[in-house]
Amino acid sequence: MYRKNETGYNEGVTKEKLIGGICMRRYIMKEKKETETIICNGCGKEICVTDGIPKEDMLSVEKRWGYFSGKDNEVHRFDLCEDCYDRLIAQFVIAPETENGE
Incomplete structure (x- = not known):
């Protein structure tokens, strides 16, 4: 549900003047970040990614270090x-x- 704001127009809606009248349009700003290549931290090999899927299997690690480490609250990937x-x-x-996925 939209409500009028101080300009008299619904929040989240912009007024765009077009030939022959006024058209109300609602816009959402989206930023999309896509991975195209993953580089192995060990050897530097490039692994291609198509449609968000790596073309070779790999290990991805993300570790947030705890209070009792020398890397308190650091995140390593x-x-x-x-x-x-x-x-x-x-x-x-x-x-x-290890286990076999069956």
């Missing part, structure tokens, strides 16, 4: 291609848990 992920977990003393 990185992406790894599958090869870099495999190299990373090869260094683990305890392998990550």
Whole structure:
């Protein structure tokens, strides 16, 4: 429901003069940010993205560090291609848990 504001027009509606009369139009400002390429933080490999979908699988990490860390409230983000992920977990003393998606 719109109500009149101090100019006499409904809030959220702009008045646009056109030939032959006045047309009321409602506008919404939208900013759309789309990813076109993801770059692996490990090796620099570029992973193409089409329609918001990466063309190769990868690992994306986002970590907000807590109060008891040396990075209190910092947010770290990185992406790894599958090869870099495999190299990373090869260094683990305890392998990550895995399961097959069935």
